[in-house]
Amino acid sequence: MHSGTSPRASVSSVKDPRYTGENRCIPCTVLNVGIAAVFSTAVIATLIPSGPTLAIGAGVGTFAVALALIYFRGYLVPGTPTITRLYFPERLLGRFDTPSHHAGWEDADPRNLLLELGVVIDDPIADDLTLDPGFVSEWERATERHWADELALRTSLANLAGIDPDRLEFEDRTRSFAAWIDGARLATWPSRAAFVTDVAGSTILPDWDQAWDRRPLALRADILSVLRLFLDRCPACDGRVSLSQEVVESCCRNRDIVAATCRDCDARLFEMDVDPTLLATETDPFDDR
Ligand SMILES: [Zn+2]
Numbered sequence: 001m002h003s004g005t006s007p008r009a010s011v012s013s014v015k016d017p018r019y020t021g022e023n024r025c026i027p028c029t030v031l032n033v034g035i036a037a038v039f040s041t042a043v044i045a046t047l048i049p050s051g052p053t054l055a056i057g058a059g060v061g062t063f064a065v066a067l068a069l070i071y072f073r074g075y076l077v078p079g080t081p082t083i084t085r086l087y088f089p090e091r092l093l094g095r096f097d098t099p100s101h102h103a104g105w106e107d108a109d110p111r112n113l114l115l116e117l118g119v120v121i122d123d124p125i126a127d128d129l130t131l132d133p134g135f136v137s138e139w140e141r142a143t144e145r146h147w148a149d150e151l152a153l154r155t156s157l158a159n160l161a162g163i164d165p166d167r168l169e170f171e172d173r174t175r176s177f178a179a180w181i182d183g184a185r186l187a188t189w190p191s192r193a194a195f196v197t198d199v200a201g202s203t204i205l206p207d208w209d210q211a212w213d214r215r216p217l218a219l220r221a222d223i224l225s226v227l228r229l230f231l232d233r234c235p236a237c238d239g240r241v242s243l244s245q246e247v248v249e250s251c252c253r254n255r256d257i258v259a260a261t262c263r264d265c266d267a268r269l270f271e272m273d274v275d276p277t278l279l280a281t282e283t284d285p286f287d288d289r
Helices: 007-014 026-050 052-073 080-087 090-095 110-117 133-147 150-161 192-208 217-228
Strands: 120-123 128-131 168-172 177-181 184-189 241-249 254-262 268-273
Touching: 026 052, 110 120, 110 217, 128 133, 133 150, 133 192, 150 168, 150 192, 150 217, 177 192, 184 192, 192 217, 192 268, 217 268
Parallel strands: none
Antiparallel strands: 120 128, 168 177, 177 184, 241 254, 254 268
Protein backbone atom coordinates (compact mmCIF):
# COMPACT_ATOMS: atom_id res chain seq x y z
CA MET A 1 0.00 0.00 0.00
CA HIS A 2 1.25 3.46 -0.83
CA SER A 3 1.48 5.88 2.05
CA GLY A 4 -1.10 8.63 1.91
CA THR A 5 -3.60 6.40 0.11
CA SER A 6 -6.46 4.92 2.09
CA PRO A 7 -6.79 1.13 1.79
CA ARG A 8 -10.30 1.56 0.39
CA ALA A 9 -9.14 3.92 -2.33
CA SER A 10 -6.28 1.66 -3.42
CA VAL A 11 -8.53 -1.41 -3.49
CA SER A 12 -11.18 0.34 -5.57
CA SER A 13 -8.56 1.62 -8.01
CA VAL A 14 -7.56 -1.94 -9.01
CA LYS A 15 -11.15 -3.20 -9.17
CA ASP A 16 -12.69 -3.36 -12.60
CA PRO A 17 -15.81 -1.21 -12.25
CA ARG A 18 -17.43 -2.83 -15.30
CA TYR A 19 -17.82 -6.15 -13.50
CA THR A 20 -17.54 -5.39 -9.79
CA GLY A 21 -19.45 -3.43 -7.16
CA GLU A 22 -22.91 -2.43 -8.32
CA ASN A 23 -22.22 -3.99 -11.72
CA ARG A 24 -21.22 -7.39 -10.38
CA CYS A 25 -23.23 -10.08 -12.09
CA ILE A 26 -24.31 -12.62 -9.47
CA PRO A 27 -24.86 -15.59 -11.85
CA CYS A 28 -21.38 -15.03 -13.37
CA THR A 29 -19.82 -14.77 -9.89
CA VAL A 30 -21.52 -17.98 -8.72
CA LEU A 31 -20.41 -19.83 -11.84
CA ASN A 32 -16.81 -18.59 -11.44
CA VAL A 33 -16.59 -19.57 -7.77
CA GLY A 34 -17.82 -23.03 -8.85
CA ILE A 35 -15.14 -23.21 -11.55
CA ALA A 36 -12.51 -22.07 -9.00
CA ALA A 37 -13.59 -24.85 -6.59
CA VAL A 38 -13.45 -27.54 -9.28
CA PHE A 39 -10.06 -26.31 -10.50
CA SER A 40 -8.59 -26.19 -6.96
CA THR A 41 -9.85 -29.73 -6.29
CA ALA A 42 -8.17 -30.88 -9.50
CA VAL A 43 -4.90 -29.27 -8.33
CA ILE A 44 -5.13 -31.21 -5.03
CA ALA A 45 -5.89 -34.49 -6.84
CA THR A 46 -2.95 -34.01 -9.20
CA LEU A 47 -0.46 -33.23 -6.43
CA ILE A 48 -1.61 -35.86 -3.90
CA PRO A 49 1.16 -38.33 -5.02
CA SER A 50 3.75 -35.68 -4.06
CA GLY A 51 2.37 -35.52 -0.50
CA PRO A 52 -0.91 -34.40 1.08
CA THR A 53 0.50 -31.24 2.75
CA LEU A 54 1.85 -29.88 -0.53
CA ALA A 55 -1.32 -30.86 -2.40
CA ILE A 56 -3.72 -29.22 0.06
CA GLY A 57 -1.49 -26.13 0.35
CA ALA A 58 -1.41 -25.71 -3.42
CA GLY A 59 -5.16 -26.31 -3.72
CA VAL A 60 -6.02 -23.77 -1.02
CA GLY A 61 -3.56 -21.29 -2.56
CA THR A 62 -5.12 -21.74 -6.00
CA PHE A 63 -8.59 -21.22 -4.60
CA ALA A 64 -7.49 -18.06 -2.74
CA VAL A 65 -5.89 -16.56 -5.87
CA ALA A 66 -9.01 -17.43 -7.91
CA LEU A 67 -11.30 -15.77 -5.35
CA ALA A 68 -9.10 -12.67 -5.34
CA LEU A 69 -9.32 -12.49 -9.15
CA ILE A 70 -13.11 -12.83 -9.04
CA TYR A 71 -13.28 -10.16 -6.35
CA PHE A 72 -11.13 -7.65 -8.23
CA ARG A 73 -12.01 -8.41 -11.87
CA GLY A 74 -15.56 -9.68 -11.44
CA TYR A 75 -14.79 -12.94 -13.20
CA LEU A 76 -12.12 -15.63 -13.42
CA VAL A 77 -12.62 -17.06 -16.87
CA PRO A 78 -12.63 -14.57 -19.75
CA GLY A 79 -15.89 -14.80 -21.68
CA THR A 80 -17.87 -15.81 -18.59
CA PRO A 81 -20.94 -13.80 -19.61
CA THR A 82 -21.23 -15.92 -22.75
CA ILE A 83 -20.70 -19.14 -20.80
CA THR A 84 -23.30 -18.09 -18.25
CA ARG A 85 -25.73 -17.18 -20.99
CA LEU A 86 -25.32 -20.65 -22.48
CA TYR A 87 -25.54 -22.73 -19.35
CA PHE A 88 -27.82 -20.86 -16.96
CA PRO A 89 -31.48 -21.24 -17.80
CA GLU A 90 -33.32 -17.96 -18.26
CA ARG A 91 -35.66 -18.62 -15.34
CA LEU A 92 -32.75 -19.08 -12.96
CA LEU A 93 -31.06 -15.89 -14.16
CA GLY A 94 -34.28 -13.98 -13.56
CA ARG A 95 -34.10 -14.86 -9.86
CA PHE A 96 -30.93 -12.85 -9.46
CA ASP A 97 -32.58 -9.68 -10.69
CA THR A 98 -32.81 -6.90 -8.17
CA PRO A 99 -36.39 -5.87 -7.42
CA SER A 100 -35.90 -2.58 -9.30
CA HIS A 101 -35.53 -4.57 -12.52
CA HIS A 102 -39.13 -5.65 -12.13
CA ALA A 103 -41.31 -2.61 -11.80
CA GLY A 104 -44.07 -5.07 -10.92
CA TRP A 105 -46.73 -4.26 -8.37
CA GLU A 106 -47.35 -7.59 -6.72
CA ASP A 107 -46.69 -6.41 -3.18
CA ALA A 108 -48.14 -2.92 -3.14
CA ASP A 109 -50.00 -1.67 -6.13
CA PRO A 110 -49.02 1.84 -7.30
CA ARG A 111 -51.53 1.41 -10.12
CA ASN A 112 -54.57 1.11 -7.82
CA LEU A 113 -53.13 3.64 -5.43
CA LEU A 114 -52.86 6.31 -8.13
CA LEU A 115 -56.47 5.62 -9.15
CA GLU A 116 -57.64 5.82 -5.52
CA LEU A 117 -55.84 9.13 -5.03
CA GLY A 118 -57.39 10.59 -8.15
CA VAL A 119 -53.98 11.28 -9.72
CA VAL A 120 -54.84 8.79 -12.47
CA ILE A 121 -58.41 8.94 -13.74
CA ASP A 122 -60.51 6.94 -16.14
CA ASP A 123 -61.14 9.11 -19.17
CA PRO A 124 -64.52 8.03 -20.59
CA ILE A 125 -63.97 9.90 -23.87
CA ALA A 126 -60.61 8.36 -24.64
CA ASP A 127 -61.69 5.13 -22.88
CA ASP A 128 -58.30 5.02 -21.28
CA LEU A 129 -56.52 5.92 -18.07
CA THR A 130 -55.02 9.37 -17.97
CA LEU A 131 -53.57 11.85 -15.47
CA ASP A 132 -55.82 14.35 -13.73
CA PRO A 133 -55.32 17.69 -15.59
CA GLY A 134 -54.82 19.52 -12.28
CA PHE A 135 -52.03 17.10 -11.37
CA VAL A 136 -50.43 17.55 -14.79
CA SER A 137 -50.18 21.33 -14.49
CA GLU A 138 -48.80 21.12 -10.93
CA TRP A 139 -46.30 18.51 -12.08
CA GLU A 140 -45.19 20.61 -15.06
CA ARG A 141 -44.70 23.69 -12.86
CA ALA A 142 -42.66 21.66 -10.36
CA THR A 143 -40.56 20.16 -13.17
CA GLU A 144 -39.85 23.61 -14.57
CA ARG A 145 -38.92 24.88 -11.11
CA HIS A 146 -36.46 22.02 -10.60
CA TRP A 147 -35.08 21.76 -14.12
CA ALA A 148 -32.07 24.08 -13.91
CA ASP A 149 -31.94 24.41 -10.14
CA GLU A 150 -29.32 22.03 -8.79
CA LEU A 151 -29.95 23.10 -5.20
CA ALA A 152 -33.71 22.49 -5.49
CA LEU A 153 -33.06 19.04 -7.00
CA ARG A 154 -30.66 18.17 -4.22
CA THR A 155 -32.98 19.41 -1.47
CA SER A 156 -36.10 17.71 -2.86
CA LEU A 157 -34.36 14.37 -3.44
CA ALA A 158 -32.87 14.49 0.07
CA ASN A 159 -36.38 15.15 1.39
CA LEU A 160 -37.79 12.18 -0.51
CA ALA A 161 -35.05 9.83 0.69
CA GLY A 162 -34.87 11.29 4.21
CA ILE A 163 -31.17 12.11 4.05
CA ASP A 164 -28.84 15.06 4.35
CA PRO A 165 -28.59 16.92 0.99
CA ASP A 166 -24.84 17.51 1.45
CA ARG A 167 -24.17 13.77 1.26
CA LEU A 168 -25.65 13.47 -2.25
CA GLU A 169 -23.66 13.28 -5.44
CA PHE A 170 -24.98 13.05 -8.99
CA GLU A 171 -23.57 11.25 -12.02
CA ASP A 172 -24.97 12.15 -15.44
CA ARG A 173 -24.16 9.61 -18.18
CA THR A 174 -25.45 8.96 -21.69
CA ARG A 175 -28.03 6.33 -20.82
CA SER A 176 -28.36 6.77 -17.08
CA PHE A 177 -28.46 9.26 -14.27
CA ALA A 178 -27.42 8.13 -10.80
CA ALA A 179 -27.60 9.60 -7.32
CA TRP A 180 -24.96 8.53 -4.83
CA ILE A 181 -24.90 8.87 -1.08
CA ASP A 182 -21.49 8.64 0.62
CA GLY A 183 -20.14 6.66 -2.34
CA ALA A 184 -23.02 4.13 -2.45
CA ARG A 185 -25.57 4.23 -5.21
CA LEU A 186 -28.95 5.45 -3.98
CA ALA A 187 -30.88 5.16 -7.23
CA THR A 188 -30.55 5.19 -11.00
CA TRP A 189 -32.81 6.73 -13.62
CA PRO A 190 -32.77 6.12 -17.38
CA SER A 191 -31.98 9.84 -17.96
CA ARG A 192 -31.63 13.19 -16.23
CA ALA A 193 -35.07 14.10 -17.56
CA ALA A 194 -36.57 11.07 -15.78
CA PHE A 195 -34.74 12.03 -12.57
CA VAL A 196 -35.99 15.63 -12.64
CA THR A 197 -39.62 14.59 -13.27
CA ASP A 198 -39.46 12.11 -10.37
CA VAL A 199 -38.02 14.66 -7.99
CA ALA A 200 -40.57 17.25 -9.12
CA GLY A 201 -43.38 14.69 -8.73
CA SER A 202 -42.25 13.89 -5.19
CA THR A 203 -42.76 17.52 -4.16
CA ILE A 204 -46.42 17.66 -5.24
CA LEU A 205 -47.60 14.15 -4.36
CA PRO A 206 -47.92 14.95 -0.63
CA ASP A 207 -50.79 17.31 -1.64
CA TRP A 208 -52.60 14.39 -3.27
CA ASP A 209 -51.63 11.62 -0.88
CA GLN A 210 -51.86 12.28 2.86
CA ALA A 211 -49.96 9.08 3.62
CA TRP A 212 -47.12 9.92 1.20
CA ASP A 213 -44.48 10.54 3.85
CA ARG A 214 -45.30 7.29 5.63
CA ARG A 215 -45.10 5.05 2.55
CA PRO A 216 -41.94 2.97 2.08
CA LEU A 217 -39.34 4.67 -0.11
CA ALA A 218 -39.42 1.76 -2.58
CA LEU A 219 -43.17 2.19 -3.07
CA ARG A 220 -42.83 5.96 -3.49
CA ALA A 221 -40.12 5.35 -6.11
CA ASP A 222 -42.42 2.86 -7.89
CA ILE A 223 -45.30 5.35 -7.89
CA LEU A 224 -43.04 8.03 -9.39
CA SER A 225 -41.76 5.75 -12.12
CA VAL A 226 -45.29 4.57 -13.00
CA LEU A 227 -46.27 8.23 -13.39
CA ARG A 228 -43.56 8.64 -16.02
CA LEU A 229 -45.48 6.17 -18.18
CA PHE A 230 -48.11 8.87 -18.64
CA LEU A 231 -45.73 11.50 -20.02
CA ASP A 232 -46.65 12.23 -23.61
CA ARG A 233 -44.42 15.30 -23.84
CA CYS A 234 -40.69 15.22 -23.08
CA PRO A 235 -39.81 17.29 -19.98
CA ALA A 236 -36.45 18.16 -21.55
CA CYS A 237 -37.50 19.46 -24.99
CA ASP A 238 -41.31 19.14 -25.18
CA GLY A 239 -40.93 16.57 -27.97
CA ARG A 240 -43.34 13.69 -28.44
CA VAL A 241 -42.76 10.58 -26.32
CA SER A 242 -43.30 7.18 -27.87
CA LEU A 243 -43.44 3.67 -26.42
CA SER A 244 -41.43 0.84 -27.89
CA GLN A 245 -40.45 -2.76 -27.21
CA GLU A 246 -36.76 -3.48 -27.21
CA VAL A 247 -34.28 -6.18 -26.39
CA VAL A 248 -31.29 -4.92 -24.41
CA GLU A 249 -28.18 -6.91 -23.68
CA SER A 250 -27.16 -6.99 -20.03
CA CYS A 251 -24.10 -8.85 -18.74
CA CYS A 252 -25.01 -12.44 -19.51
CA ARG A 253 -28.43 -12.43 -21.14
CA ASN A 254 -30.91 -10.39 -23.13
CA ARG A 255 -33.73 -8.53 -21.45
CA ASP A 256 -37.03 -7.65 -23.07
CA ILE A 257 -38.11 -4.17 -22.10
CA VAL A 258 -40.83 -1.67 -22.77
CA ALA A 259 -39.38 1.83 -23.07
CA ALA A 260 -40.72 5.36 -23.37
CA THR A 261 -38.36 7.61 -25.31
CA CYS A 262 -38.48 11.19 -26.61
CA ARG A 263 -38.55 11.16 -30.40
CA ASP A 264 -36.72 14.50 -30.59
CA CYS A 265 -33.91 14.45 -28.02
CA ASP A 266 -33.84 10.67 -27.44
CA ALA A 267 -34.16 11.06 -23.65
CA ARG A 268 -35.24 7.74 -22.14
CA LEU A 269 -38.09 8.42 -19.73
CA PHE A 270 -39.22 4.97 -18.70
CA GLU A 271 -37.90 1.45 -18.91
CA MET A 272 -39.49 -1.72 -17.59
CA ASP A 273 -38.57 -5.37 -17.90
CA VAL A 274 -41.37 -7.41 -19.37
CA ASP A 275 -42.00 -11.07 -19.86
CA PRO A 276 -41.60 -11.56 -23.63
CA THR A 277 -44.44 -14.10 -23.66
CA LEU A 278 -46.76 -11.38 -22.34
CA LEU A 279 -45.67 -8.92 -25.00
CA ALA A 280 -47.58 -10.73 -27.69
CA THR A 281 -50.88 -10.09 -25.96
CA GLU A 282 -50.32 -7.04 -23.79
CA THR A 283 -48.02 -4.01 -23.80
CA ASP A 284 -50.00 -1.70 -21.56
CA PRO A 285 -49.31 -2.53 -17.90
CA PHE A 286 -52.63 -0.84 -17.04
CA ASP A 287 -54.53 -3.08 -19.38
CA ASP A 288 -55.37 -5.94 -17.05
CA ARG A 289 -57.41 -3.95 -14.55
ZN1 LIG B 1 -36.88 15.41 -25.58
